[in-house]
Amino acid sequence: MRPWMPFELIAALRFLREGRTQSVLIVVGVGVGVAVIVFMSALLSGLQSNLVRRTLSSQAHVVLLPPEEVARPQGDPARAALHLQRQAQRLRSIDQWQPLRDRLQTWPEIAAVSPVASGPAFAIRGDANKAVTLLGIDPERYDRVIPLAGRLNAGELRVGSGEAVIGIELARELGAGVGDKLRLTTAAGAAETLTVSGLFDLGNKGVNARNVYVGLRTAQTLLDLAGGVSSIDLALHDLDRAEEVARRIAAGTGLTADSWIRTNAQFVTALTSQRVSSNVIRFFIALSVAFGIASVLVVSVIQRRREIGILRAMGATQAQMRRIFLLQGAIVGLLGSLLGSALAWSFLAGWRLLARDGAGSPLFAIDVEPALVGIAAGGAGLVGILAAVLPARRAARLDPVEAIRG
Amino acid sequence: MADPVLRLAGIRKTYGRGETASEVLHGIDLRLEPGEFAALIGPSGSGKSTLLNLIGLLDRPSAGQLSIGGEATGGLDDAGLTRLRGRHIGFVFQHHHLIPAFSARENVALPLLVARGRPDAAMFARADALLERVGLADRRHQPADRLSGGQQQRVAIARALAMQPALVLADEPTGNLDTRSADAVFGLLREVNREAGTSFLIVTHDPRLARRCDRIVELVDGRIVADAPNRPD
Ligand SMILES: Nc1ncnc2c1ncn2[C@@H]1O[C@H](COP(=O)(O)OP(=O)(O)OP(=O)(O)O)[C@@H](O)[C@H]1O
Ligand SMILES: [Mg+2]
Numbered sequence: 001m002r003p004w005m006p007f008e009l010i011a012a013l014r015f016l017r018e019g020r021t022q023s024v025l026i027v028v029g030v031g032v033g034v035a036v037i038v039f040m041s042a043l044l045s046g047l048q049s050n051l052v053r054r055t056l057s058s059q060a061h062v063v064l065l066p067p068e069e070v071a072r073p074q075g076d077p078a079r080a081a082l083h084l085q086r087q088a089q090r091l092r093s094i095d096q097w098q099p100l101r102d103r104l105q106t107w108p109e110i111a112a113v114s115p116v117a118s119g120p121a122f123a124i125r126g127d128a129n130k131a132v133t134l135l136g137i138d139p140e141r142y143d144r145v146i147p148l149a150g151r152l153n154a155g156e157l158r159v160g161s162g163e164a165v166i167g168i169e170l171a172r173e174l175g176a177g178v179g180d181k182l183r184l185t186t187a188a189g190a191a192e193t194l195t196v197s198g199l200f201d202l203g204n205k206g207v208n209a210r211n212v213y214v215g216l217r218t219a220q221t222l223l224d225l226a227g228g229v230s231s232i233d234l235a236l237h238d239l240d241r242a243e244e245v246a247r248r249i250a251a252g253t254g255l256t257a258d259s260w261i262r263t264n265a266q267f268v269t270a271l272t273s274q275r276v277s278s279n280v281i282r283f284f285i286a287l288s289v290a291f292g293i294a295s296v297l298v299v300s301v302i303q304r305r306r307e308i309g310i311l312r313a314m315g316a317t318q319a320q321m322r323r324i325f326l327l328q329g330a331i332v333g334l335l336g337s338l339l340g341s342a343l344a345w346s347f348l349a350g351w352r353l354l355a356r357d358g359a360g361s362p363l364f365a366i367d368v369e370p371a372l373v374g375i376a377a378g379g380a381g382l383v384g385i386l387a388a389v390l391p392a393r394r395a396a397r398l399d400p401v402e403a404i405r406g
Numbered sequence: 407m408a409d410p411v412l413r414l415a416g417i418r419k420t421y422g423r424g425e426t427a428s429e430v431l432h433g434i435d436l437r438l439e440p441g442e443f444a445a446l447i448g449p450s451g452s453g454k455s456t457l458l459n460l461i462g463l464l465d466r467p468s469a470g471q472l473s474i475g476g477e478a479t480g481g482l483d484d485a486g487l488t489r490l491r492g493r494h495i496g497f498v499f500q501h502h503h504l505i506p507a508f509s510a511r512e513n514v515a516l517p518l519l520v521a522r523g524r525p526d527a528a529m530f531a532r533a534d535a536l537l538e539r540v541g542l543a544d545r546r547h548q549p550a551d552r553l554s555g556g557q558q559q560r561v562a563i564a565r566a567l568a569m570q571p572a573l574v575l576a577d578e579p580t581g582n583l584d585t586r587s588a589d590a591v592f593g594l595l596r597e598v599n600r601e602a603g604t605s606f607l608i609v610t611h612d613p614r615l616a617r618r619c620d621r622i623v624e625l626v627d628g629r630i631v632a633d634a635p636n637r638p639d
Contacts, residue, residue: 003525003526003527004524005524006526007520007523010519014505014507018507026473307506309506314565315491315520316520317484317485317488318484318485318488320520399465401459402463404464405455
């Protein structure tokens with residue numbers, strides 16, 4: 001007996017230790033439940049953040065565009081069509097984009113601001129002629145929104161005058177490599193010959209075939225934007241707040257602000273419903289863990305009637321009896337969650353060994369975050385206490401005379 | 407004169423209600439003075455255990471007044487009864503009733519632990535002294551269920567004395583023991599009574615032991631039919 005331990009804790013621990021088989025079985029039961037929850041949570045969050053990362057590898061969190069002139073119909077395909085149509089008709093610039101850029105840069109939610117001058121163009125090399133999207137960027141700023149420099153397969157991220165960075169797909173279609181020349185022409189009638197300085201792979205075939213990065217000035221000349229930009233790309237510190245930030249910017253500037261959440265509405269809905277269904281599963285696992293703990297404790301109250309009676313005769317109050325059983329629930333929950341976290345950790349280690357792509361590198365990174373273990377421990381402790389409420393009440397209400405007889 | 411350790415007036419106990427209700431105690435009046443060593447005898451089913459449980463505040467009478475150490479118990483709630491019980495009353499049961507998960511010494515210290523909330527050195531020192539008193543100093547670290555019946559009953563006596571209660575209630579404390587152990591245990595109760603002035607009320611079926619008490623109360627069918635001083639031989 002350690003001097004700091006209250007009587008209730010001492011009794012709870014002794015009771016659990018004495019009913020060893022039962023205690024071990026229920027702790028293992030709780031552990032398996034917690035392991036499934038932790039494993040599933042880690043897997044799901046790893047999977048989802050991987051999907052989100054892939055989706056956002058070639059998309060800004062928020063894109064600011066010049067204000068719409070006509071009410072835009074809702075719905076994705078229609079909008080995309082309109083977008084193309086409008087761009088084909090006329091490129092418009094964002095008014096006063098430099099002060100706006102500097103102002104946005106000071107927002108605490110915004111991590112990076114990158115003005116872009118973009119529009120349709122044709123890339124020509126020899127006989128090959130491909131429709132592309134020309135993007136004029138400030139490479140340092142752009143890289144903070146869409147990490148391009150890290151995705152280069154060859155060459156470097158250099159878009160000085162006369163230089164362009166193109167995707168690996170376009171390079172293949174045009175038969176061009178680093179150092180080769182290609183010619184860009186636009187609807188405005190401008191044309192320029194550029195040298196390929198780098199090849200990127202953003203993990204999206206369409207983007208790899210379409211995007212051609214040049215300097216801001218080059219694009220402005222080719223697209224007849226004369227010092228203007230057609231959009232401003234933003235990176236945020238917190239992805240989940242994209243919609244809220246977009247709405248605030250739109251309200252404050254009159255610009256159209258598209259968040260990735262809206263642009264990828266179906267995808268985001270899919271992620272959300274995946275999370276909802278996993279929460280439902282988690283809830284039912286927690287429920288069955290709670291029933292497991294409760295049933296073991298109810299049996300234990302019956303088995304220990306006599307000891308409960310003795311403790312009551314020795315002056316233990318109903319409140320003390322109640323706490324002894326609540327504590328047993330909490331201890332079983334906590335031990336189970338520790339065991340469960342260890343189990344989940346080894347499941348994940350196994351998963352990491354098995355889930356590899358052809359080249360043998362992991363499909364995606366998943367880890368048991370310490371916070372998750374903390375939450376599991378706290379949650380299981382709480383579930384244990386809640387599960388023990390009924391047994392504890394029975395223990396407290398037990399008639400000591402009945403308990404002691406025989 | 408000092409307050410009696412125990413005073414019962416018109417105590418009745420009814421079990422069940424309605425059709426099946428049956429009164430087990432029909433108006434008991436009883437007074438126990440400090441230092442008294444009394445036997446409660448009577449045929450099986452006469453209500454001895456029922457009466458002892460009422461006195462021990464483990465159960466409530468259906469009617470009548472019961473006071474312990476001068477304090478009336480009628481208006482107390484469960485917590486109040488528990489506190490009074492813990493402070494004034496020690497129990498020795500027929501089936502020793504130790505907690506097997508605790509060692510002999512921890513069982514003896516249990517009432518102190520329950521009352522104080524946390525273990526301390528003083529309570530174990532007291533437990534050791536009491537175990538010494540009942541002749542079990544060398545067994546103090548044994549789990550309670552590894553002791554013989556007589557040893558367990560001696561541990562139970564030590565436990566009953568832990569809080570220095572004014573009154574010890576013993577329900578057939580020797581009922582499960584062979585004659586020699588029974589004599590030893592009974593002798594121990596008598597010694598404690600003489601040394602510490604603790605009052606005892608002992609239920610027994612054994613006329614030989616009853617004759618060693620200062621007073622014999624006889625209960626038949628829920629009524630006290632005899633209550634006389636006795637001269638131990
Ligand atoms: N919880 C209860 N419900 C109903 N009747 C009870 C209850 N407890 C005891 N009785 C009855 O009360 C009467 C007295 O019982 P009690 O146990 O007090 O007798 P006793 O004198 O201690 O007997 P013994 O010498 O056999 O221990 C008996 O008829 C018993 O059946
Ligand atoms: Mg009896």
